Amino acid sequence: MGKFDGKVAFITGAARGLGRSHALRLAQEGADIIAIDICAQIDTVPYPMATSGDLAQTVKEIEALDRRIVAKEADVRNYDALRTAVDSAVAELGPIDIILANAGIAPHGAENADDVQTFRDVIEVNLFGVWNTVQIGVPSMIEKGQGGSIVLTSSTQGLSGAGGNGSGAGDGYGASKHAIVGLMRTFTNWLAQYSIRVNTVHPTGVNTPMAVNDVMQKWLAENPAAAALLGNLLPVPMIEAIDISNAIAWLVSDDARYVTGVTLPVDAGFLAK
Template structure:
């Protein structure tokens, strides 16, 4: 018996990184998965976005756990595409109990030729995309009357501006991750009376392709002060994605059945500094 037997989870950014980890962890506990990812590069982001082969690997790992998975290529910034991805997923897998607004980008170290575009792209993916993700599912969850859980991925930068510089992309990241907290609190006030809990998680640096790439690596090598400012209190560099997935499992399972409206740091003490 798993903690999520019979549940269906709608997860964005599921092709790799934290999104894949969340899909696998929830599948291990019995959930079926509706997985969404853009699988398309963004001009203002210097590292490559996820690929179809990476999404295929997510599918393989979920199916190896004897769970069902339905995938869609969709940009979280496109509301119509997200609505279609959600509806097609529900038709294929079943009604959604869990929503994870996980998709995100980071432009740390990118060559910023247009800070306005950089700022707009980050806000689009990391904030508007989160609203789109929740909004396409929320009313259905209310109408169904079965409760549920929504977790939005913020960041240590959603609780602190520490380590920011003057680039539009980096400032957009902090603004979006703070904005996600506002969305969470707004959704929690609307949805919690319907038995739908809404929370945010705030990871420190996580070992995913968004962080472990040549662009970010070069930036940190050339700007050691940034590494020091982003250091955790605990002797931890980058966390494993599974550490965030385990926190999310707590929030979406009955273990966290009375937890809503919470900003949960998974940050090795980053925000205590």
């Protein structure tokens, strides 16, 4: 018996990195997965984003666990396209019990960046995308009438002013991750009547393609002050995706059945400095 037997988890940004890790962790405990990813490049993002091949690999790994998965390519910024993808997945797998609004971008380090467009893209993916995800996923959860759990992926930058540098990427990232906390608190009050819990998780730097890529490493090397701000209190440069997935697996389980409205850092002491 797994903790999530018979449950359906809707996860955005599921093609690789944190999203794939979350999908695998919940599937290991019996969940079926709705996996959404854009699988395309956004012009203002300087590092390679996920591909169709990445999403296919997520499908392969979930199916190897003998769980069901419906994977769709959709942009979380596009409400109608996202709704179409999710509705078709719900028709196949059943109503949603868990929502992980995980998709996000951190386009630091672009050369000759268009700061105005970059800021707009970051806010639209990291904030509008989260709002779209919850608005689209919640109706089937409410209709099912058995409660549920939602986790929004913020960041240590969502609880700290560190990281803003006057650029569209830095300011947009910090602002969007703070705003996610506001959404979480609003959703918490709205959805409590349906026994649906809502929380945020706040990772420090995680060993994923969004953080570990040539563009980001070059930017950190050229901005040592920013790199110093990103250091953890515990003696680790960054943590692994599974560390976040384990925290989320607890948050969405009955072990945390009365935990709602919480901002949970998984940050190796970053915010305690």
